Every structure is written in C-alpha cells, then in structure tokens.
Amino acid sequence: MQLLDETIAFTLQSGVGAPVWFGRAADGEELRRFAAAARRFDGRMAAIWGSDERQRDGGFRLHCVFGLNQGHAWVSLDLPVDAPAYPDLADIFPAANRMQRATRDMVGIATTGGDQRPWLRHGAWPADWYPLRHDAAQLASERGDFPNAPSDYDFVRVGGEGAHEIPVGPIHAGIIEPGHFRFSVIGEKVLRLEQRLGYQHKGVEKLFIGMDLAAGARLVGRISGDSTCAYAWAYASAVEAACGVAPSLRALMLRALMLERERVANHLGDLGALGNDAALAFGFTQFMHLKELWLRLNARLFGHRFMMDRIVPGGVALDLEAPALAAIIEQCDYIGREVATLRTIYDEHAGLQDRFLTTGAIDADLARELSLTGMGARATGIIFDGRAYRQGFTPPPPYRMLGVRPATDDRGDVAARVAVRFNEIFESLRLQREIVVSLPDDELRADLAPVAGGAGLGVIEGWRGEVLVGVALDAAGKLARVHPHDPSWQAWPALEHAVMQDIVPDFPLINKSFNLSYSGVDL
Amino acid sequence: MRILRTGILTESMPEAGAWPQREIERLHDDILRILGRALTIREVDAGSCNGCELEIHALNNPAYNIEGRGIKFVASPRHADMLLVTGPVTKNMENAVRIAYDCTPDPKLVVAVGDCGCTGGLFGESYASCGRVSNVIPVDVTIPGCPPPPLDLLRGILTAIGKQK
Numbered sequence: 001m002q003l004l005d006e007t008i009a010f011t012l013q014s015g016v017g018a019p020v021w022f023g024r025a026a027d028g029e030e031l032r033r034f035a036a037a038a039r040r041f042d043g044r045m046a047a048i049w050g051s052d053e054r055q056r057d058g059g060f061r062l063h064c065v066f067g068l069n070q071g072h073a074w075v076s077l078d079l080p081v082d083a084p085a086y087p088d089l090a091d092i093f094p095a096a097n098r099m100q101r102a103t104r105d106m107v108g109i110a111t112t113g114g115d116q117r118p119w120l121r122h123g124a125w126p127a128d129w130y131p132l133r134h135d136a137a138q139l140a141s142e143r144g145d146f147p148n149a150p151s152d153y154d155f156v157r158v159g160g161e162g163a164h165e166i167p168v169g170p171i172h173a174g175i176i177e178p179g180h181f182r183f184s185v186i187g188e189k190v191l192r193l194e195q196r197l198g199y200q201h202k203g204v205e206k207l208f209i210g211m212d213l214a215a216g217a218r219l220v221g222r223i224s225g226d227s228t229c230a231y232a233w234a235y236a237s238a239v240e241a242a243c244g245v246a247p248s249l250r251a252l253m254l255r256a257l258m259l260e261r262e263r264v265a266n267h268l269g270d271l272g273a274l275g276n277d278a279a280l281a282f283g284f285t286q287f288m289h290l291k292e293l294w295l296r297l298n299a300r301l302f303g304h305r306f307m308m309d310r311i312v313p314g315g316v317a318l319d320l321e322a323p324a325l326a327a328i329i330e331q332c333d334y335i336g337r338e339v340a341t342l343r344t345i346y347d348e349h350a351g352l353q354d355r356f357l358t359t360g361a362i363d364a365d366l367a368r369e370l371s372l373t374g375m376g377a378r379a380t381g382i383i384f385d386g387r388a389y390r391q392g393f394t395p396p397p398p399y400r401m402l403g404v405r406p407a408t409d410d411r412g413d414v415a416a417r418v419a420v421r422f423n424e425i426f427e428s429l430r431l432q433r434e435i436v437v438s439l440p441d442d443e444l445r446a447d448l449a450p451v452a453g454g455a456g457l458g459v460i461e462g463w464r465g466e467v468l469v470g471v472a473l474d475a476a477g478k479l480a481r482v483h484p485h486d487p488s489w490q491a492w493p494a495l496e497h498a499v500m501q502d503i504v505p506d507f508p509l510i511n512k513s514f515n516l517s518y519s520g521v522d523l
Numbered sequence: 524m525r526i527l528r529t530g531i532l533t534e535s536m537p538e539a540g541a542w543p544q545r546e547i548e549r550l551h552d553d554i555l556r557i558l559g560r561a562l563t564i565r566e567v568d569a570g571s572c573n574g575c576e577l578e579i580h581a582l583n584n585p586a587y588n589i590e591g592r593g594i595k596f597v598a599s600p601r602h603a604d605m606l607l608v609t610g611p612v613t614k615n616m617e618n619a620v621r622i623a624y625d626c627t628p629d630p631k632l633v634v635a636v637g638d639c640g641c642t643g644g645l646f647g648e649s650y651a652s653c654g655r656v657s658n659v660i661p662v663d664v665t666i667p668g669c670p671p672p673p674l675d676l677l678r679g680i681l682t683a684i685g686k687q688k
C-alpha cells in the first residue's frame with residue numbers, strides 16, 4: 001500500500017504492537033519526497049539510524065522512521081559501499097540534524113550536505129573508524145590503541161555588543177547526568193543555548209550486536225534507568241513482531257501497569273524537584289515522600305524499585321496475586337488524594353505560579369517543526385498520545401481497551417508542563433485501577449523462538465514521550481542490530497528554544513520541567 | 524494557611540513504622556560520630572543510565588533525610604570530602620572525572636556506586652567505555668546493585684568514612 005500518496009510501497013508489520021509500515025525508498029530523492037510529504041501532513045521525524053549490511057547483501061542501509069497520524073512509517077534506503085551518502089533531511093525536519101550526525105559517527109554513512117560536525121564522537125576514536133561496522137574490531141586491532149584526545153567543538157557564536165558566553169558542564173552542579181551547555185547571554189537574558197551531548201556515550205548499540213534476545217532485554221532496560229519499562233516494552237514489542245509472537249492480554253495489561261507506575265514515579269519526582277527549584281522546599285519533601293512510598297510498593301510487588309527486567313520478550317517475568325492487586329488499588333487511592341491536595345497548594349501558591357507562568361514557553365507550531373512528542377508536546381496543546389485514540393489511529397492493546405484520555409494544556413510554558421504532569425498522574429492512577437479490576441487470566445509469557453533475519457519496530461508512549469526500538473536479527477537468530485530511540489532527541493532542541501529570552505536563573509526550572517535524558521540519546 | 528495544611532499532610536504520612544527507620548538513624552549517628560562533623564559529597568555521573576542517580580536523589584527524601592543529618596551534596600569537588608561516582612566511566616567523561624578527582628582536596632574518599640561503577644556492569648570496557656571507576660581513579664569503597672537502594676548507599680558511605688579513620 002501507499003502512504004501520503006507517495007510512491008513508496010509499504011507493508012504492515014504483523015503483531016499486536018503499535019502500527020508500523022515498512023517500505024524501501026529507491027533513492028535519496030524518493031526518501032526526501034516522502035519526508036516532505038510527512039512534514040506537510042504534520043508528521044514527525046521519529047528516528048534515524050544506519051546499519052552495515054555488507055555481510056548480508058553488500059551495502060549500508062539508512063533507516064528513517066516517520067511518525068504519521070495513522071502510525072509509523074519505517075523507510076529504509078540502501079547505500080553503496082563505496083559512497084554511502086544520502087541527502088540531508090534537516091531542512092525538512094530540523095530534528096534530523098543530530099540523528100544524522102550520530103549515524104555518521106557510528107556507521108560512517110553521511111549526508112551529502114548540511115551540518116557535518118561530529119555528535120557522539122568527541123575524540124575517543126578516529127574520524128575514519130566507525131564502531132558499528134562489522135569490521136570495526138578487526139580494524140581497531142590493526143591500528144592499535146586509540147588515544148583519547150577530546151576534540152574542540154564548533155559552537156555557533158553569537159555576535160553583538162554586550163553578548164558573552166557562559167559554558168556549563170559537562171559535570172553539572174547537581175545530581176544529574178553530564179552534558180555541556182553553552183549559553184550566549186546579554187546581562188541575564190539568554191539569547192541562545194547550544195547543547196553538546198555525547199558524554200554518556202558508552203557503546204550501547206555496539207554491545208547489542210551478536211547478543212541473544214534475553215541479554216538484549218537486560219541491556220535495553222539500562223539505556224535510561226528512569227524509563228526502563230518503556231524501553232523493555234518497546235524492545236519486546238519489536239522482537240515479538242520480528243518473531244511473529246503475540247503476548248497474552250494478561251501480559252500486556254501487566255506491562256501497562258508497570259509503564260504507568262513508571263510514569264507516576266517520574267512525574268512525582270519531577271513535580272517535587274520543580275517545587276524545590278521555585279523555592280518551595282515543602283513541595284519537594286512531600287512529593288519525594290510519595291515517590292518513596294511508590295517505589296517501596298514496587299520493590300514489594302515487582303521485586304525491584306524501578307521494575308527492571310520484568311518486561312521480557314514474549315510477556316512478563318512476574319505475576320501479581322489478589323493481595324498485590326488490592327495493595328495497588330489502595331495505594332492509587334491514597335496517592336491520588338495526596339496529589340490532589342498538593343495540586344491545590346501548587347495552584348494557589350503565588351510565588352510558585354509566578355515562576356512557572358510564561359517561563360520557558362514554546363508553541364505548538366514549534367513543537368511540530370521539531371517533531372516533539374510526549375508530555376512536552378501535549379503541553380503546547382497538541383493532542384497526541386500513542387496510548388489514545390485519535391482520528392485514523394487505534395492504539396494497540398491493552399490501551400485500546402482502556403480508553404486513555406490524553407492530558408493537554410496549550411500554554412507551552414513550565415506551568416503547562418506542570419499541569420500536564422498533574423493530570424497525567426490522575427489519569428495514570430485511573431488506568432492502574434482499571435487494569436487491576438479487569439486483569440484477565442492468561443499465560444504470562446509466550447514461547448518465543450528467534451526468526452532468522454526477522455525485523456521489527458516497537459513504539460511505546462513512555463513518560464517523556466515516544467520511545468522506539470528497532471530490531472534486526474541475523475541468520476543465527478541473534479541480534480544483528482538494535483537501535484533504541486529516546487524522545488529526548490527531539491526534545492533537547494525544544495529546550496534550546498524554550499530558554500531563549502528567559503533569564504539564566506530560570507534555566508534549572510525550565511530544564512527540570514522537561515527533565516530530558518542524556519544517557520538515552522548518548523547511548 | 525499553607526503551613527496549617529502542611530502540618531496535616533505530614534501527620535498523614537503512613538507506613539512510617541514499616542520503614543527501616545531505626546537503621547537509618549543509627550547510620551546517621553555513626554557517620555556523625557566517626558566524622559565529628561558534616562560530610563560533603565560531590566556526586567559525579569561518569570556514564571550511568573541515570574538509575575543510580577534516582578536512588579542517590581532518594582537519599583534526600585524524608586525517609587533518609589541525609590541533608591538534615593549533616594551529609595551535604597555540594598556543587599564543586601573543591602568543597603567535597605567524598606566523590607560518589609556512578610556509571611562505567613565513558614571515554615568521553617574520562618578527562619572530566621580525572622579533573623574532578625584532582626580538584627578534590629586530600630584526604631579524599633572515592634565511592635564507586637552501582638554494578639557499573641564497581642565492575643563496568645553490562646557496559647564493561649570498550650571503544651567507548653573505560654569500565655569500572657577504579658580503572659580511572661583510585662576507589663576506596665564499592666556499592667554494588669543495579670541500582671543500589673538508598674539504604675545500601677548509606678551503608679556504603681559509612682563504610683568509606685570508617686575506612687578513612
């Protein structure tokens with residue numbers, strides 16, 4: 001079938017996950033035409049990665065995933081060994097910029113034009129060596145140890161009288177992941193922020209190559225600790241599509257229960273931290289207390305405070321009995337009451353609202369241009385949530401049966417992100433109760449045998465936004481390639497825009513309102 | 524008005540009895556007794572998945588309340604008695620970690636947190652990762668776990684202080 005009236009032929013991925021269509025572009029121009037059509041129809045650049053297919057059919061391959069109204073279009077483009085290049089897509093989708101540069105650093109396939117600065121490569125390995133190529137290990141051993149020589153980075157300079165730069169990081173002042181922020185300011189006002197990330201790059205994608213499916217599940221759960229359930233589910237969903245296996249509804253319900261508990265845990269922590277950044281220490285104490293209670297019940301019922309390794313290919317690796325289900329209902333009621341009280345306090349606190357309102361604002365047009373998803377996009381008024389029905393889109397089970405009401409707020413500022421987080425907590429608590437009372441009896445884990453050469457894409461609406469995991473299996477049924485994609489890829493540039501014209505002291509607050517992942521994008 | 528409500532909220536904290544409150548108190552007392560003063564910690568994320576940071580954050584919640592008990596997280600290694608380092612050390616952070624270590628005044632304690640900090644964890648050593656923290660800077664104490672829960676973190680911090688004295 002065709003999508004967006006374009007020429008590429010697509011086939012629908014099998015299975016019970018979010019709808020994904022596979023297609024191949026004949027050349028770079030066909031890919032660009034499809035990208036332009038996607039942009040015209042309010043689509044998003046959802047992910048870009050590359051793979052070395054020389055052992056399979058002789059070339060390199062570019063993979064672009066577009067988020068469309070009806071689902072995701074995974075378009076691949078074969079590139080010749082001697083000239084693996086493709087046209088820049090960043091003029092159509094600015095979000096492509098960093099993904100393309102990372103693809104070049106990792107696989108050595110590059111855009112013919114556009115931004116050629118390195119992204120993940122800081123100088124720990126040479127520019128003409130690519131970690132994800134099959135012959136990387138052999139070439140490295142031939143060349144001996146690479147010196148770790150941190151390179152300078154070509155930040156965009158802001159000229160003008162009175163403008164100066166404030167560099168921050170990579171080690172930040174708080175208990176937070178490392179990254180570098182370059183502020184250009186006049187007085188206190190931020191003219192521009194440019195991020196340089198990649199400090200957390202620890203070679204995750206390389207590690208996946210050759211792993212068996214179970215080892216891959218453990219690794220994917222450690223890409224971003226605060227989103228371990230979202231990643232584990234997206235990976236499992238991709239593997240299940242690749243192997244033609246469907247988990248039972250009970251397993252899917254238990255996955256959703258864990259994903260919703262992850263969502264609430266993160267929103268609780270961030271709402272507390274946001275109170276703290278706005279000088280309401282009381283809010284911090286209260287929310288952190290609630291989060292601690294929440295995590296302790298996770299430890300008791302799921303055997304792990306963050307529920308790592310509980311979502312596995314084929315299903316889940318735990319079960320909940322009646323007393324556990326009762327404990328969840330009881331806790332949801334309690335947390336719901338407490339959060340409702342705290343919300344009134346936040347809403348009525350003049351000092352807090354003064355800091356939140358109009359601070360760090362972005363609008364829906366910008367969010368669309370930047371392919372933003374998740375909580376940040378919904379806080380600009382975009383009603384888009386992979387768990388919810390929309391015109392032309394039916395969410396995958398179990399959300400199909402649960403009927404999610406997406407939270408939105410069109411102000412686009414810190415206050416809007418706070419409001420969306422509050423509303424998502426309430427909705428998530430409702431969903432958890434719903435799951436608990438309607439949990440069907442069924443098997444926990446379907447048998448799953450790897451299918452040689454299989455491929456799949458999993459898409460999960462995590463607490464930050466859309467988490468994607470693309471999986472390809474080799475001839476032996478091992479992982480040939482796994483590409484995990486964090487929604488922070490698209491949200492980091494949104495943060496750059498959000499701080500413009502605000503003052504430097506508001507940066508921590510704006511930053512926290514998004515709370516983006518470094519590890520998830522640095523890989 | 525808000526303070527009134529605050530009071531009510533605090534009283535409504537449930538499950539307090541079920542918490543390992545006694546051990547937490549004892550750990551705090553031990554830390555103060557051994558050190559005789561507040562302990563300052565500089566946390567350095569050298570390449571973690573952020574899971575370990577979530578548990579270090581939890582040390583500041585009312586259950587563990589370490590800020591209230593004379594353990595302070597500080598913004599600069601220059602003001603720190605202890606570096607609490609998470610993650611395998613990425614190649615891209617190797618330099619920054621060494622600098623943070625050099626900037627910390629002697630006698631300094633280094634605690635490696637999490638399976639990644641202790642052994643390199645799932646990430647190990649590679650073109651992008653130096654592996655465990657002790658491959659890059661000297662480590663006094665390791666706190667295993669993925670991630671180690673807050674109580675384990677407190678115990679590990681205490682062990683480090685005890686070692687130094």
Ligand code: SF4
Nearest residue numbers: 571572574637638639
């Ligand atoms: S030990 Fe576990 S939680 Fe900590 S950084 Fe490593 S993978 Fe993440």
